[in-house]
Every structure is written in C-alpha cells, then in structure tokens.
Amino acid sequence: MPEENKNSESRVITYREAVREAMQIAMRKDDSVFLMGEDVGVYGGAFGVSRGMVEEFGEERIVDTPLSEAGFTGLGVGAALVGMKPIIEVQFSDFITHCMDQLVNQAAKLRYMFGGEATVPLVLRTPGGAGTGAAAQHSQSLEAWFIHVPGLKVIMPSTPYDVKGMLLAALEDPNPVIVYEHKLLYNQKGEVPEDEYTVPIGEANVSREGEDITIATAGYVHGYALEAAEALADDGIEAEVVDLRSLSPMDDSAVAKSVEKTGRLVVVEEDVKTAGWGAELVSRIVEGESFYALDRAPARVAGADVPIPYNKNLEAHIRPSPEKVVEAVKSLVNEKVGVYS
Amino acid sequence: MTEATIVKWLVSEGDEVEKGDPVLEIDTDKTSFEVEAPDDGVISNLKGDEGETLEVGTLIAYILAPGEDAPEESSPDEDSEEAPESSTESSAEKDSLQAESPSENGASAGADSESGKVLRASPAARKLADERGLDLSEVGGSGPNSRVYLSDVQNFETSAGSETSESEAPESESPKQPESASSSEAAPEVSEESGTRRESLTQVRKIGAQRTQQSFSEVPHFYLRRDMDAEGLVALRARLKERMDSAPSLNDLVAFAVSRTLTNHPRLNARFDDGELVVNESVHLGIAAATEKGLLVPVVKGADKLRLAELAKSTKELLGKARDGKLGRDELSGGTFTISNLGMMGVDSFDAIINQPEAAILAVGSMRTTPLWDEDGWVPRHTISMTLSVDHRVADGADGARFLQDLQDGLNNWELLM
Numbered sequence: 214m215p216e217e218n219k220n221s222e223s224r225v226i227t228y229r230e231a232v233r234e235a236m237q238i239a240m241r242k243d244d245s246v247f248l249m250g251e252d253v254g255v256y257g258g259a260f261g262v263s264r265g266m267v268e269e270f271g272e273e274r275i276v277d278t279p280l281s282e283a284g285f286t287g288l289g290v291g292a293a294l295v296g297m298k299p300i301i302e303v304q305f306s307d308f309i310t311h312c313m314d315q316l317v318n319q320a321a322k323l324r325y326m327f328g329g330e331a332t333v334p335l336v337l338r339t340p341g342g343a344g345t346g347a348a349a350q351h352s353q354s355l356e357a358w359f360i361h362v363p364g365l366k367v368i369m370p371s372t373p374y375d376v377k378g379m380l381l382a383a384l385e386d387p388n389p390v391i392v393y394e395h396k397l398l399y400n401q402k403g404e405v406p407e408d409e410y411t412v413p414i415g416e417a418n419v420s421r422e423g424e425d426i427t428i429a430t431a432g433y434v435h436g437y438a439l440e441a442a443e444a445l446a447d448d449g450i451e452a453e454v455v456d457l458r459s460l461s462p463m464d465d466s467a468v469a470k471s472v473e474k475t476g477r478l479v480v481v482e483e484d485v486k487t488a489g490w491g492a493e494l495v496s497r498i499v500e501g502e503s504f505y506a507l508d509r510a511p512a513r514v515a516g517a518d519v520p521i522p523y524n525k526n527l528e529a530h531i532r533p534s535p536e537k538v539v540e541a542v543k544s545l546v547n548e549k550v551g552v553y554s
Numbered sequence: 555m556t557e558a559t560i561v562k563w564l565v566s567e568g569d570e571v572e573k574g575d576p577v578l579e580i581d582t583d584k585t586s587f588e589v590e591a592p593d594d595g596v597i598s599n600l601k602g603d604e605g606e607t608l609e610v611g612t613l614i615a616y617i618l619a620p621g622e623d624a625p626e627e628s629s630p631d632e633d634s635e636e637a638p639e640s641s642t643e644s645s646a647e648k649d650s651l652q653a654e655s656p657s658e659n660g661a662s663a664g665a666d667s668e669s670g671k672v673l674r675a676s677p678a679a680r681k682l683a684d685e686r687g688l689d690l691s692e693v694g695g696s697g698p699n700s701r702v703y704l705s706d707v708q709n710f711e712t713s714a715g716s717e718t719s720e721s722e723a724p725e726s727e728s729p730k731q732p733e734s735a736s737s738s739e740a741a742p743e744v745s746e747e748s749g750t751r752r753e754s755l756t757q758v759r760k761i762g763a764q765r766t767q768q769s770f771s772e773v774p775h776f777y778l779r780r781d782m783d784a785e786g787l788v789a790l791r792a793r794l795k796e797r798m799d800s801a802p803s804l805n806d807l808v809a810f811a812v813s814r815t816l817t818n819h820p821r822l823n824a825r826f827d828d829g830e831l832v833v834n835e836s837v838h839l840g841i842a843a844a845t846e847k848g849l850l851v852p853v854v855k856g857a858d859k860l861r862l863a864e865l866a867k868s869t870k871e872l873l874g875k876a877r878d879g880k881l882g883r884d885e886l887s888g889g890t891f892t893i894s895n896l897g898m899m900g901v902d903s904f905d906a907i908i909n910q911p912e913a914a915i916l917a918v919g920s921m922r923t924t925p926l927w928d929e930d931g932w933v934p935r936h937t938i939s940m941t942l943s944v945d946h947r948v949a950d951g952a953d954g955a956r957f958l959q960d961l962q963d964g965l966n967n968w969e970l971l972m
Contacts, residue, residue: 476678476704505681508704548697 222407229399231373232262235380236300238409240270243298246384249276249285250302259304260340260399282311290320293335298384305351306341320389321364332387342395342433342483343532349520354484356393360461367461368414369393371435373403375458378412395433415459417467423451426542427471429494430481431457434533438481441538450546460490468494469503476508479541481533486515514541558582559607559757569597581757585881593617599624601699675702682707758848769910774946777905778954784921784936786966802866805895808918810865811964813837813857814971816891819957821949823890825911831948840889840909841869843876850876851909853889897921903939913948917941
C-alpha cells in the first residue's frame with residue numbers, strides 16, 4: 214500500500230506506543246484534540262496506553278471521567294459538535310453498550326440531520342477481543358453492531374504501523390470513528406515511522422500474496438491468518454491474506470480482486486459468527502461479479518455463538534486459532550463445506 | 555474392487571423397499587450384479603447416474619426408516635428431534651454406506667429430489683463454461699456429488715482441444731458422455747482431425763488389460779504345442795450323440811479329459827507364490843468365453859469331481875450367464891487351470907496368456923482332418939492342435955510334455971480317465 218510520509222526514521226515500537234504516539238502528535242499539533250476516559254490520566258489507562266500523557270498535556274486535556282460511559286460519550290459528542298476533536302477511551306469495548314444512544318442516535322445522525330452544517334469529529338478508542346481470561350463481560354467483539362449504523366466509521370488496525378496512521382486519519386475525519394484496538398495487540402511490536410503520517414480509512418491491505426485462497430481478516434486475528442498461511446505454504450497452499458483494516462467503510466473490492474485470482478474465500482473474524490462482519494463481507498462477494506470467480510463456497514472461521522467463557526481452555530476452544538484457519542482452508546480446498554469454528 | 559459403474563437403477567426416489575430387494579445393477583471387476591437393499595425402508599437422496607463410475611464407499615442413497623429424514627449435514631441447527639429412536643439402527647448402516655459424507659447444500663436439497671439430479675457447479679465453472687459455449691452436463695465434475703469445478707471445465711477444454719469447433723463437430727449419439735475415462739459404456743468420442751476415435755473401456759476390458767499385461771510381463775511363459783489325435787474323441791462324441799438328447803460338446807469332452815488328467819499333474823494345477831508352490835487339491839476349471847463386454851473366464855468349481863453330464867451342464871449355465879453379464883463374483887474367481895478354445899472360430903492353433911495366478915492354460919485349436927502315415931499308406935485322421943502355456947517358475951517343459959502325453963492317452967482311451 215502506498216503510505217504517506219513513510220520516509221521518516223522508522224523504529225520498532227509496540228502497538229500501545231504507536232497509539233500513544235498518534236495521540237501525542239495530534240495533541241501537539243492541534244489544541245482542540247483532547248483525551249477523555251476512565252483512569253486515562255494519572256493511572257495511564259487500564260492498558261497503559263496514555264501513560265505519561267497527563268504529565269505532558271495536563272489534566273485539562275487528559276481528562277479522567279467518572280464511571281459513566283454514557284456521560285462522557287455524550288460529553289464527547291457535544292464537544293465535537295462545537296469544534297473540539299475529542300478522543301474518548303472506553304476501557305473495555307464491552308462497556309460500549311452504555312454509549313449506544315450517544316453513538317447511534319446522536320453522533321451518527323447529527324451531521325445528516327443538520328444538513329451538513331454540523332460535524333461530529335469524535336474518535337472513540339476501545340480494546341475488544343478475548344484471549345486474556347477476562348470472561349464474558351470483558352472479552353466481546355461487538356464491532357459488527359456499528360457497521361450496521363450509517364454515519365459511523367469503524368476501523369480495526371492490526372499492526373502498530375496501521376494503528377498510528379489510521380488513528381491520525383481518524384482525527385482528521387469529520388465523522389465519528391470507532392477505533393477497535395485489542396488487548397492482545399498492545400504488546401505486539403512493529404516498525405513505525407517517528408513522524409506524522411496517515412493510513413487511509415476504508416482501504417484494505419494485502420499483507421501476504423498467494424494464488425490458491427483468499428483469507429480476509431481484520432484486527433488481532435489477522436496474525437492468526439498470517440500464521441496459518443505460513444503453515445499452509447508448507448503443504449503447498451499459497452494463501453493471500455487481505456487485512457481489511459476498516460470494517461466501515463469495508464473495502465470489499467480488495468477482497469473481490471483477490472477472489473478473482475484465487476476463486477476461494479475464507480473469512481477469519483473474532484466476533485461471533487452469526488451476523489458477524491464476515492457475513493456482510495461474504496454477502497458482498499457473492500452478490501457481486503466476484504460470485505462468478507468463486508470455485509468453492511466461501512467459509513468463515515469465527516467465534517462460536519456463545520458468551521466468552523472464563524475458563525482458559527473453553528475460551529480457546531470457542532475462539533478462532535491458526536489451527537482452525539488451516540483446517541478451514543484445507544477443508545475448503547478439499548471441499549468439505551460448512552466448517553463451523 | 556475399488557470402483558464400480560452404475561448400470562441401472564432398479565428403484566426410484568421414494569420407492570419402498572424390503573431388505574433383499576434389488577436396488578441397482580452395478581458393473582464391477584468382471585461382471586455386473588444386483589445390489590440388494592440392506593434394510594427395509596424408503597429410498598431417498600438417490601445419487602449417481604447410470605453409466606457413472608464411482609469409488610467404493612460413495613454415498614448413493616439412503617434407506618430411511620418410517621418418519622426418518624435424510625440428514626442434512628451442513629445445517630447443524632436443523633432440529634433432528636423428529637427422527638425417532640428407531641432410526642439409529644439404520645443410521646449406523648448409513649454410515650457404512652458412505653465413505654466420506656459430502657455435505658449437501660441445504661438450500662438446493664428440495665430441487666435435488668424434484669428431478670433426481672441437479673447439476674452442481676461452482677460459479678467460476680459455470681461462467682467459464684458459459685463463455686466457451688460448453689454444456690456443463692458434458693463436463694464430469696470431480697467434486698462431491700460430481701460437483702463441477704473450474705479445473706474440471708479447464709481440463710475438459712484441454713482434452714477436447716483437439717476436436718474441431720463445437721459448431722461443426724457433430725455430436726455422437728450419446729450427448730451425455732462423462733469425461734472420466736472410467737465410464738462403462740463405450741460411446742465413441744469422435745476426433746475427425748486424425749480419423750480416429752477414442753472409446754472408454756468397459757470394466758471387463760479394463761481389468762482384462764491390466765491382468766494380461768501383468769501376466770505377460772511378469773510370468774515367464776513357455777509353450778508346448780502338440781497335434782492331438784482326436785479319433786477317440788470323435789468316436790465318443792458319436793456314441794454319446796446316439797444315447798443323449800443333448801450330448802456334451804467337443805469342448806466339454808476336452809474339459810472333462812483335462813480335469814481328470816490334471817489330478818495326476820499337480821504342478822500344472824498349482825500356483826507360484828512368493829518363491830513357494832501352492833498346490834490346489836481340486837481342479838477348478840476356467841473356461842474362457844468371449845462376450846460383448848470382453849473376455850470372461852467363468853470357473854467350473856470342482857470339475858475333477860463332476861460327472862461328464864454335470865460338467866457339461868455347469869459349463870453351459872456359466873457361459874449363458876457370461877453372455878448376459880450375470881456372473882457372480884464367486885463364479886469368476888478361484889480357477890486353477892484355464893482352457894481357451896478358439897477352434898470353433900477356425901483358428902488352427904495359438905498361444906494363450908496364462909490367467910494369473912494359475913500355472914498353465916491350454917489353448918485349443920480347430921479340429922482338422924490330416925493325413926497320417928499308417929505304414930502302408932496315408933490315412934485321414936481327426937486332429938486338434940493344442941498349445942499348453944506354462945509358468946516356468948512352476949513347471950518345466952517335461953512336466954508339460956507329460957501332461958500332454960497323458961491327455962492324449964485319455965483322449966484315445968477314455969477308460970484311462972475313469
């Protein structure tokens with residue numbers, strides 16, 4: 214993918230540091246940007262993302278809020294309406310249920326309802342996903358809810374490089390953007406340029422090229438797809454991995470382009486299978502011209518339709534894994550349709 | 555046996571069958587036979603076309619207990635509560651009838667049972683076939699339920715590439731010719747360019763090709779030819795004709811003589827097995843028979859113990875079944891020695907390929923009248939040229955020569971065979 218300003222000094226940092234760096238760059242440049250959320254100040258955030266920021270920017274711009282997601286999300290929508298660029302952090306993405314009215318009925322609608330006179334440049338960051346033993350109320354992947362709401366953008370970057378560039382792009386976007394991070398991504402490392410750059414929202418990235426099958430994925434499980442692709446290569450199956458990066462807008466044309474080449478599609482997603490975002494992607498692929506490129510029925514590797522169990526073994530059992538992706542790909546190539554993972 | 559061809563369905567979707575009822579006719583190994591229903595029930599989800607060759611273990615139908623539904627593998631949330639407990643028994647059988655269950659697409663299952671067979675093809679395969687003006691039903695599918703993949707269409711095009719364009723290539727009488735070479739019917743594929751045509755082999759000929767090639771390349775053959783005096787044979791036949799309504803044929807008499815003579819020549823009724831000799835106690839006599847589908851060798855079991863009339867009757871029955879393609883597997887196996895007779899077709903003498911794992915085969919030529927020097931002058935004598943092909947690992951030339959000598963003695967003096 215062509216990225217802007219990639220010429221600056223690159224070094225390896227964590228996903229967590231990349232998120233922080235994006236916020237720091239934006240806040241140094243633009244006084245209207247501020248961060249708000251539970252324990253984001255002195256404590257540095259539940260996952261340490263904003264550690265050290267209150268020291269640089271002060272309590273006026275790194276705002277600790279009461280435990281009221283509905284309250285501070287509403288505050289953020291209001292601030293955005295009057296010209297600020299708020300970043301709000303929802304500590305666990307499960308708590309986003311409290312924000313629903315503000316996001317769905319306010320943030321997503323106001324620009325339309327005011328005839329474009331007002332904009333809501335709100336950025337909501339939140340870590341989702343399972344794998345940490347945090348159980349049913351702290352492990353969900355609810356991102357599909359918001360791609361069902363026109364007016365909201367939903368992004369799910371999978372690498373430190375992407376999250377920095379896409380968070381900066383989100384801050385430049387006049388529309389509300391929900392940024393899905395992942396608890397298990399925060400410690401992952403990658404090359405990130407020091408300077409400011411953006412990665413466009415709504416463009417997928419082909420992170421691995423292959424001829425035999427397309428694996429479309431996003432977020433943390435993108436890593437599973439890459440691992441699976443390496444294992445499959447040992448068996449002579451060359452998988453192409455398409456990292457969507459954005460779920461809304463969804464770059465289905467990148468997936469279609471890949472499917473035109475491979476004729477086979479497996480979607481890897483962490484959210485539950487039923488009405489997950491993979492269902493939307495598969496629908497688009499079979500509705501379009503790309504249908505005629507398909508040589509196998511598409512398959513999805515997704516979370517099981519159950520609340521996330523606390524027990525580690527059960528949790529692993531119901532989540533996607535590289536092994537499940539390998540199995541799904543082989544089943545599809547060897548035609549055993551209906552893989553349910 | 556790894557594959558079989560569906561010759562004919564004897565039931566239709568929804569038919570009620572009882573255990574033991576014939577369900578379909580299949581062509582396998584060297585014969586066609588009827589497959590019987592393994593249980594009572596209703597035929598459902600019939601798959602496989604007549605003429606289609608399938609691997610052993612392929613699912614071709616369910617036999618459902620009353621109230622039982624055919625399983626729909628791909629929809630796990632389909633409630634199966636309606637299936638009564640009584641179905642568990644036949645469910646177990648179902649599993650044994652299918653090696654690997656290809657999951658059905660639930661959405662099209664209805665259409666499937668409507669017409670009995672709905673062509674399944676991937677969208678990519680359909681698109682390419684459409685672009686090239688190919689009829690998908692002519693393209694054999696390599697997927698489960700003969701699903702057609704893109705690669706099947708591509709391969710079909712490649713293999714059909716030598717044909718002239720489809721507009722001027724007149725279709726042969728069989729429009730539905732699966733591409734797979736394992737098809738049973740020999741519908742010709744016209745290739746006008748080279749003036750040749752390709753035919754797929756019948757199962758019988760396929761196996762015959764394999765076996766003769768294997769025998770001829772693996773077994774060290776040698777051949778002993780002898781003109782046999784047949785005067786005794788002819789005289790006996792004349793006597794029997796006077797006494798019996800349907801006298802044994804010359805072939806039957808030769809078979810009788812061979813079966814009796816063999817009991818004194820165990821080496822020729824043996825087989826070579828991994829450096830050892832396996833000697834057969836009984837003589838199971840194979841009789842080579844030319845049929846429309848190819849060469850078949852039905853076996854007369856225990857021929858050395860049968861009376862002449864019994865041997866003749868048994869042979870006649872077997873040859874009749876061979877012509878009709880109705881031989882059972884057990885009637886085609888277990889031979890210990892084979893006779894091949896082309897005499898009635900005017901062949902004087904010939905060398906036959908040993909029917910593995912047997913040790914020898916006797917090729918019988920036509921009966922001729924030849925002049926024989928009888929001290930005073932030439933006299934006409936009936937003779938039959940016989941050639942014994944022997945596996946040299948099992949027997950030597952002298953063994954074969956002694957066998958032919960004893961056979962000649964028997965043909966001259968039938969009491970020696972008593």
